[in-house]
Amino acid sequence: MDIVEVRSVDALGPLKQEWDELLERSERATIYQTWEWNEAWWRAFRKNKRLRLLLARENGTLIGIAPLYVSLHLGTPLRRLAFIGTGAADYMDVIASDCRASEVCDAFVRYLTASRGYDLGDLQQLRPDSCLRELTAERARNTPTELLVPQEPCPYVALPADWDEYTKRLGKKMRTNISYYERLIARTFEGAETKLAGSDELASGMSALFDLHQKRWNARLLPGVLGGKKVQAFHRTVAERFHARGWLRLHMTRVNNQTVAALYCFKFRNSYAYYLGGFAPELAKYSLGTVLTAHAMRQAISEGCTEFDFLRGNEPYKYRWLPEERINHRLLLARPHSIRSHALLRLNRFERFVEHHAKAIAERQGRRKTR
Numbered sequence: 001m002d003i004v005e006v007r008s009v010d011a012l013g014p015l016k017q018e019w020d021e022l023l024e025r026s027e028r029a030t031i032y033q034t035w036e037w038n039e040a041w042w043r044a045f046r047k048n049k050r051l052r053l054l055l056a057r058e059n060g061t062l063i064g065i066a067p068l069y070v071s072l073h074l075g076t077p078l079r080r081l082a083f084i085g086t087g088a089a090d091y092m093d094v095i096a097s098d099c100r101a102s103e104v105c106d107a108f109v110r111y112l113t114a115s116r117g118y119d120l121g122d123l124q125q126l127r128p129d130s131c132l133r134e135l136t137a138e139r140a141r142n143t144p145t146e147l148l149v150p151q152e153p154c155p156y157v158a159l160p161a162d163w164d165e166y167t168k169r170l171g172k173k174m175r176t177n178i179s180y181y182e183r184l185i186a187r188t189f190e191g192a193e194t195k196l197a198g199s200d201e202l203a204s205g206m207s208a209l210f211d212l213h214q215k216r217w218n219a220r221l222l223p224g225v226l227g228g229k230k231v232q233a234f235h236r237t238v239a240e241r242f243h244a245r246g247w248l249r250l251h252m253t254r255v256n257n258q259t260v261a262a263l264y265c266f267k268f269r270n271s272y273a274y275y276l277g278g279f280a281p282e283l284a285k286y287s288l289g290t291v292l293t294a295h296a297m298r299q300a301i302s303e304g305c306t307e308f309d310f311l312r313g314n315e316p317y318k319y320r321w322l323p324e325e326r327i328n329h330r331l332l333l334a335r336p337h338s339i340r341s342h343a344l345l346r347l348n349r350f351e352r353f354v355e356h357h358a359k360a361i362a363e364r365q366g367r368r369k370t371r
Contacts, residue, residue: 001063001103003111006053009046012039018062025097028129031268032089036241038067041085044234048072052081052118054111056096056104064096064104070118078340081118081333083125088234090154090273090311091328092123093130101131109136112333119340121333125151125312128326136331147332152312155323159272159306163298169322178294181287188286189255194295197250199243205250206232206239208259212278226276235264242266251296253288261288263296272300273309289317297321 012035019035031037042051049069056064067084083092096104109132112121126133126148137148160166167175185192197205210226217224226232242248247268253261260280266273274296279288300308310318312328 001056001058001107003107004055004057005111005115006055007051009051011051011053012042012067019065019095022062022065022095022097026095026101027098028093028101028131029095030091030093030127030271031242031247031266031273032085032091033093033095034268036245037089037238038084040234040237040241041088042069044230044237054108056107063100064094064108066094066108078120079118081112081121081123083123086122086124090125090275091127091130092125093127094132096131102135105132105135109333122330123333124330125328126331127154127328132331133329147334148329149332151328151330153314153325153327154312155310155314155318155325157297157308157310157321157323159297159301159308161301163301166297166301174320177287178290181291182294185253185255185286185288185291192253192255194251194253194292196299197252201252202239202243202250203236205252205259205262206236208252209250209262209264209276209278212259212262212280213276214278215281216279239264249296249299251292251299253292261292263292265296267300267303267305270304270306271309272296272303272305272307273311275311290320293321
């Protein structure tokens with residue numbers, strides 16, 4: 001096996017066909033490991049970043065990809081190595097053929113440990129079944145330069161084959177609320193409809209999502225995450241690409257010829273993921289989020305999905321659907337005997353402390369705002 005490092009800024013584009021073929025041989029890969037997601041993110045956010053794309057080949061055949069970059073961390077001279085997609089992606093990992101995953105991950109970690117050009121590897125959002133996490137779970141206990149740190153929970157619902165069977169789990173009150181609000185919307189707004197956006201509605205549907213998401217969070221005195229032009233351009237590209245591949249599910253509720261709720265979802269293999277939603281805050285009494293989530297779950301079941309994934313975050317609305325949880329981890333790779341590496345590791349610990357307390361404050365403010 002040969003490990004090749006590619007640093008050319010345009011290196012991802014020509015790899016599409018090989019990347020797709022490798023993804024087909026990786027059952028553990030999620031939609032965030034697709035070429036469509038990674039190339040779009042790199043194109044949108046590559047400023048002030050240096051590509052460090054690792055390719056594992058055997059007899060010329062691509063058997064592994066580690067899509068990485070290096071950037072200066074928070075304006076300091078300290079160099080942080082991270083996955084392409086960090087911040088936007090809920091699950092990240094090395095991409096490898098299932099039959100070679102352990103070997104490929106081990107080769108990548110050994111390569112990075114011996115290489116230079118970064119001070120701390122901060123490889124985030126590794127699922128419990130991530131091939132990189134499985135490899136390093138035992139090593140991290142015994143190797144001081146490798147550390148696995150818990151991140152956010154990712155609530156998900158294991159879906160049965162029938163919607164009625166699923167709602168029996170929810171209890172009478174939740175079932176009654178779903179039916180009540182569906183009837184209330186239909187009774188109040190003539191011509192109200194809930195639908196999936198078609199190709200001709202994609203641009204306007206994404207615009208509505210951006211607007212509704214920002215309004216929802218601004219009403220809670222929080223900034224939201226879809227306000228920036230680069231972020232919006234990235235998600236428009238992703239939506240177009242995912243729609244072309246059959247992976248996009250953009251749910252919309254329209255009343256009086258206006259979109260008042262939007263749910264940005266992905267369907268990949270047997271999983272249906274709820275990425276972000278936006279709902280008109282002035283119509284909060286109609287529980288548009290509950291109604292649209294129910295619509296998305298019905299759609300997932302009708303398509304034979306076995307999982308509805310709420311993705312990372314422990315927001316209270318997710319737990320009304322009685323999900324299970326998986327916990328993501330981040331892998332920290334420190335360079336041995338490096339003062340810069342250990343300085344960045346300490347800074348990382350401080351950032352996690354601040355982030356934890358900031359989230360706690362935001363959650364308390366959100367709960368007070370909705371009382």
